[in-house]
Amino acid sequence: MTAVAAARPSGAFSKFGVFALVAGGFALFLALLYLLGAGEEIDGNSGGGGQAHAVSKGLNGYAGLVRLVEAQGHDVERSRRRGGLETTGLLILTPPPTAKPEEITKLLKQRAFTGPTLVILSKWWALEPPQQLPEKVRAKFKPGWVMLGPPQPSRWTQELGRPFAFEHKFKGESTRWSGMKRSGKLPTGTTLHAVPAHEFAPLISDEAGDLLAFMTKGARDFPSNPAYPVAFLVEPDMANNYGLADADRAAATVALVEQLSDEASTGDVVFDLTLNGFGGQENLLTLAFRPPFLAATLSLIVALLIVGWRAFMRFGPAASSAGPDIAFGKRQLITNGAGLILRARRFALLGAPYAALSARRIAERLGLTRADPAAIDAALARRLPDAEPFTQRAARLEAASKPAEILAAAQSLDDLATTLQQGQSTR
Template structure:
């Protein structure tokens, strides 16, 4: 009777490979997104003014503008971004810890330049009672402007950074005012003007038509003393020059290009980092994040290549194909002996062989000597009569039971087999 045909495999080799490859790709994508802290959904800041916000008060347009000028731009969600040697752009919210901000500014005096954009507008998501026709025109991340709020943290900053904010033009019928600075000039998008009244030495960058300071720079070293080696800290008190609303105008966009060229010394500094941690988008460092950053990136890539090699080898055959005919477990005494021997070899328990084999030899010798029981003393006495010149059975059995190494066990077992063979042949004749 022929053996039954093997059932077809659930998946072909190609199908299994596709499943494994797809799973690995999805897993790698997952850990990359976790490590990078990518923004996967949400409302793009929910009304806040930061580098990832698309609303009127956000700075997503400024990020794209700076990238278009050839700078290497990064939106940082880690405090490690404070240590960049390039230009660091901070956009603190209305409620900011002045002491924490001052610590960042002090630590960056000899690391790189810093630009601080002061918040201005109180913005929220579009109200739910917005007419459907109007709501259809809204894009993701858009906001509704509810008025101007003056932050208190500028006055709480320690010297030399402290300054006072003042709001002008917040009245009905007021017209947008003009501004100028760094060789550019134009009009602000709204009549409400937020300007600064700094304390101490500073360099004025932008002013309005009345001479009010819209942006200024402080460059002091240790102990707040002038130091050419120190990097400047620039405060942009009027964010309408830099936010998405402001960059809709060509002159204001040109002013921001001039400002970034000035802060980077004519693009000698090529890296610009927009911080998001002060706006609540910070992500702590972890092993997964470090695995995709130099110098650990090399080890991660090596591990991935090793996994690919292991996966490829898993689909290859090791040795000849297994026999498809016959039962999975062969029957018979020979196969049983082979299986038992293989198990002993794998377990390396050779010491368990001596005593059973000696008992087996005793039964075989007793049978050939005509003894009723395989008693070792009786076997020795019978052997002394039949083969007086041979070594007694008990000595050979003791040597087998005491053997530990495979070679000693084999030699002692052969000695017992030789004794049985001699009995079968009979005593030597003269």
């Protein structure tokens, strides 16, 4: 027994190994589905072409502001969905120089009774380092770094609807600023300021009194239902990675964000990326991994894991490996025929053929040349005078219709054949 057991080939993998392979493949499949739905995560050195947005790590980007706001305890989201524009928390927009004024106006008016909004304008014409740079120079650039060109005011601000329109103007040789209970110097002598076309409230100004940040007041003309504030930061060197290198500028920007966030119904802060061209479309895959559909997705995953676990559990002993998978010969033929009759439930057809088969077998054991029922009864009367005649047993089998009756009648014929066989062996 030991030798036979040792000769059996063992599996290439254990049960645990196979389960680990299946579970790992299933997890990777779920991750693939999620990445297909959510899209590739943006980082500072991929895409954007040097744009100023919330995940850019260049001088003109706002990745530092995102981390700074997170450090203040806010729940921060970098939104690539149009649905993120409907947040009831603070929404921070970083539109590019080519923004459409009608789109921005429509968005700001919709935000009037949804939540506060901070719009940070772009300033620098920035480019990623060109491929023509020498290798030693390119090696000094970290991922996401950019090369700053000349400052560029945004022209679309003049076409904004009331009360948001203002002129974005260039101003040189102005480095001092004050506001938000702070003051300091700008990183460069080239400054951008705003000339609002409508009523406003100043937030940050330069040494000449020109506006670097302001809040519109026209949207507050609803005493019974006051609107949420809309603020513009027109000098982005106060908030971008370049400007946050100074503690005073960082503190003023955080104070501005905190003041606007206090107006919101929640402490959430959403940095929009859709205006910078990183918008994603909603689909079934992304919805499956978000509330309230996340609960159904997790339930389905648990159910699949349970089904997979049960698939590894054996039901009964292992099948014997001896012999061919498909049996041959009379036994298999009989088994198949019996199964067919059992499925068709035509039990009444069994009596006559089995009686004829028993007649030939009994006639042979009585030494008769023909299986004639009368001759069998006569020979049986001489051999076993007290035995029940063959014809009565055969008639009872042919008349039976229920499985128990057929079995009892057939057993009676078999007992007669067995008795005759035993009588021949004792002679």
